Amino acid sequence: MTAASPRLSSPPSLIGGWYPWYVAGMLAVAHLVSFVDRFVLSLVMEPLKLDLGISDTELGLLQGTGFVILYVVAAVPLGRLADQVNRRNLIVVGIVLWSIATALCGLADSFGSLFLARLGVGFGEAALVPAAMSLLAAYFRKEQLGRAVSLFTTGASLGKSAAMIGGGAVLALLVAQGGLMLPGVGNLQPWQGTFVIMALPGLVLALVIALTLREPPRAEVSDPRARPGFGPAIAHARQHRGAYIPHVAASIAVVLLVQTIAAWSATFYVRLFDMTPSQAGLLVGGVILVAGPLGHLSGGWLTDRFARNGAPSPAAPVMAIGLLGAIPAMLVFAFSRDVATSVIAYGLLNFSLTMGAPASLAGVQMLTPPAMRGVVTSVFLAIVTLVGIGFGPPLVGAITDFVFADPDKLNLSLLAMVLVVACFGATMAMASRTAFGKTMRALG
Numbered sequence: 001m002t003a004a005s006p007r008l009s010s011p012p013s014l015i016g017g018w019y020p021w022y023v024a025g026m027l028a029v030a031h032l033v034s035f036v037d038r039f040v041l042s043l044v045m046e047p048l049k050l051d052l053g054i055s056d057t058e059l060g061l062l063q064g065t066g067f068v069i070l071y072v073v074a075a076v077p078l079g080r081l082a083d084q085v086n087r088r089n090l091i092v093v094g095i096v097l098w099s100i101a102t103a104l105c106g107l108a109d110s111f112g113s114l115f116l117a118r119l120g121v122g123f124g125e126a127a128l129v130p131a132a133m134s135l136l137a138a139y140f141r142k143e144q145l146g147r148a149v150s151l152f153t154t155g156a157s158l159g160k161s162a163a164m165i166g167g168g169a170v171l172a173l174l175v176a177q178g179g180l181m182l183p184g185v186g187n188l189q190p191w192q193g194t195f196v197i198m199a200l201p202g203l204v205l206a207l208v209i210a211l212t213l214r215e216p217p218r219a220e221v222s223d224p225r226a227r228p229g230f231g232p233a234i235a236h237a238r239q240h241r242g243a244y245i246p247h248v249a250a251s252i253a254v255v256l257l258v259q260t261i262a263a264w265s266a267t268f269y270v271r272l273f274d275m276t277p278s279q280a281g282l283l284v285g286g287v288i289l290v291a292g293p294l295g296h297l298s299g300g301w302l303t304d305r306f307a308r309n310g311a312p313s314p315a316a317p318v319m320a321i322g323l324l325g326a327i328p329a330m331l332v333f334a335f336s337r338d339v340a341t342s343v344i345a346y347g348l349l350n351f352s353l354t355m356g357a358p359a360s361l362a363g364v365q366m367l368t369p370p371a372m373r374g375v376v377t378s379v380f381l382a383i384v385t386l387v388g389i390g391f392g393p394p395l396v397g398a399i400t401d402f403v404f405a406d407p408d409k410l411n412l413s414l415l416a417m418v419l420v421v422a423c424f425g426a427t428m429a430m431a432s433r434t435a436f437g438k439t440m441r442a443l444g
Contacts, residue, residue, distance in 0.1 A: 019214075020139040024148045026209055027132045028155035030091060033202045034125045035159025036166070037102040038067065040198045041118070042263050043167045043281045044191035046270050051189060054111050056407065060397030063263040066115045068390035071122035072382045079130035079378020080230055083371060087131040088213045092206045094131075098124025099202030106188060106195030129361075130378040137365045137373055138216045143307060145365060146314065150300020150358035157292020157354055160262050163198070164285025170194050172278040218371070233375040236368070240442075242435030243313075243367055246428045248383055250319045251360035253425020255388030257326065257418060258353045262288075263393040264414060265346065271408055273339060283343065291347040295322070295354030303359045307366075312437030315363030319429040322355035323422040330422075334415040356425075360384075367439050392417070 041048075045059050081090055101120030108114035132152060140148040171194045174180055180193025188196065237244050269280035299318050306314035329352055332345035361377075368376040399413040400406070 020148070021151075023139055023213060024136060024151045026213060027091075027135065028152050028158075029205060030095060030128060030132070030209065031152055031155030032159035032162060033095065033205050034098060034128055035156045036163045036198055037098055037121055037202060038125065039160045039163040039262060040102070040167045040195060041105070042266050043164055043277060044171065044194055045267050046277050047189070047191045048114075051191065052109075052111055052114070056397035056401050057394065058111055058397075059267075060263075060394035062111075062114060062118055063393035064259075064389050064391065065394055066118035067122040067125075068385055069122065070119045071126045072386045072390070074123050074126040075130070075378040075382040075385070076230065076375065077378075078127045079374045079376075079381075082127075082131040082134050082374030082378070084374075086215045087135050087374075088209060088215050090127050090131045092210045094124045094127030095202050095206040095209070096124070097127075099199045099206070100124075102199035102202070103196050106192040106199070107185065108192070126378075126381075129381050130374045133361060133365060133377045134374045135216065137370060138218070142366065143304060146300040146303035146307065146358060146362045147297075148300075149362045149365070150296045150303070153300075153354070153357040153361065154293045154296040156357065157288055157296055157350070161285040161289035161292060164266060164281040164288065166285075167194055167198055168278045168281030168285060170197050171281070175278070230375055233368075233372040233379070236372055237376060237379070240367060240435070240439040243432055243439040246432035247313075247315065247360070247363050247367070247436065248380060250316070250323075250356075250425045250429035250432065251363075251380070252384045252387045253323060253421045253428065254319055254353065254356035254360050255384045256392040257323070257421055257425075258357065259389045260392035260396055260417060261349065261353065261414065264396055264410060268410055268414070271410055272337075273342070284346075287343055287347045288350055291350040292354050295351040296358055298351075299355035300358040300362070302355070303362050311433075312440075313363065313433040314366070315359040316429040316433045316436065318359035319356040320426040322352045322359075323426040323429070325352035325355075326418060326422050330415055330418040334411040363436070367436065367443075369443060 041063060045063075048054075049056075049059060078090065078094075098121050101117055101124055104117040104120060105114060108117055133149070136148045136152060137145065171190055174190035174193045178187070179190055180188045180196060182188055182193075182196065265284045266277065266280040269275045269283060270277060273280075275283070299322065302318045302321075303314045306317060311317065326349055329345050329349035333342060333349055336342045336345060364377055364380050365373060396410070396413045396417055399416065400410050404412055
């Protein structure tokens with residue numbers, strides 16, 4: 001007979017008033033900045049490709065694998081730290097590290113040096129989500145957690161939009177003035193200068209968070225099975241693997257499609273609609289600015305609604321709806337050659353896919369005892385990031401290079417990815433419901 005999951009006493013209440021929502025808002029801003037620094041590369045891929053002489057496969061490696069390697073390696077130890085040390089300070093250190101690494105991307109002059117700088121971006125960003133999820137779960141009740149997480153994940157969409165719109169404006173300015181003169185370094189190409197300038201807001205944000213966010217008290221842990229640590233966390237996940245495995249598989253599908261579409265969308269418009277990188281960035285950023293937050297907030301609201309109504313898994317139907325809804329939008333996006341129709345389809349595609357993001361993260365918190373959330377969230381992130389980001393963008397580049405052998409067939413590579421992955425992810429999400437409900441009841 002399986003042992004019941006340990007129960008934990010609650011920490012002193014910090015729930016209520018405006019401050020928890022201020023915390024959620026500041027964490028959302030941190031998420032926004034992290035995605036600016038992660039996705040500004042997708043804006044400058046075409047000039048970068050021409051300047052460095054690299055292939056679509058190498059572009060995909062820079063977008064995915066280069067970011068993922070240290071992100072995955074660092075995620076678990078940093079997640080364990082999030083269960084043991086001051087989470088605010090951990091986030092501040094991460095922001096400083098990834099901002100410096102983003103600036104170093106601007107100093108790169110080869111595929112190898114740019115790949116190394118992308119490793120640094122991934123390492124710094126690995127600290128954010130485990131610590132942020134642990135903070136949100138400490139500040140919000142289960143019935144509010146979906147909305148709090150959706151606010152946090154909305155920062156990701158706004159960050160992608162800011163990378164495209166803000167980065168597009170910076171790139172256009174630097175193109176007009178012939179680059180960026182950096183004292184002690186010399187004149188940087190416009191794409192290099194864009195990295196340097198877009199790295200600066202993170203350093204300001206780190207100072208604001210250090211001065212204004214309070215570390216909440218942690219829950220008291222009386223049962224040794226519920227104490228922080230990698231071993232107890234993995235034992236808990238193994239005990240409830242019937243819920244975790246399909247939920248993680250569905251989450252991988254969501255992350256893979258969200259990140260892959262975001263990585264290649266500006267290049268899609270450059271190649272298929274003959275736009276400049278700045279024009280494509282402004283268009284893509286404008287669409288994401290509207291569709292992304294609507295998708296995230298709708299997904300969080302639906303997750304909370306399913307939770308209030310007693311659904312076995314509040315997260316599963318939200319992820320399934322979003323993934324299946326992406327298929328018709330992707331079909332129109334892939335084949336339309338009318339800009340207005342393409343933009344509408346791209347907005348619907350982003351809306352559908354981003355619905356699943358808050359549900360996937362909130363679901364992990366619902367399945368996990370408080371003292372284990374940092375470790376479990378970090379392992380979850382390591383897995384979904386390794387597969388979703390590490391393989392998604394490079395695979396699209398490889399399909400374009402070696403299957404279609406035509407850069408202008410990027411639309412078909414993206415369509416193939418969405419058709420296969422969305423169907424798989426929706427199936428896994430719905431398969432998780434029964435075991436998910438049992439785990440939630442065991443945790444009380």
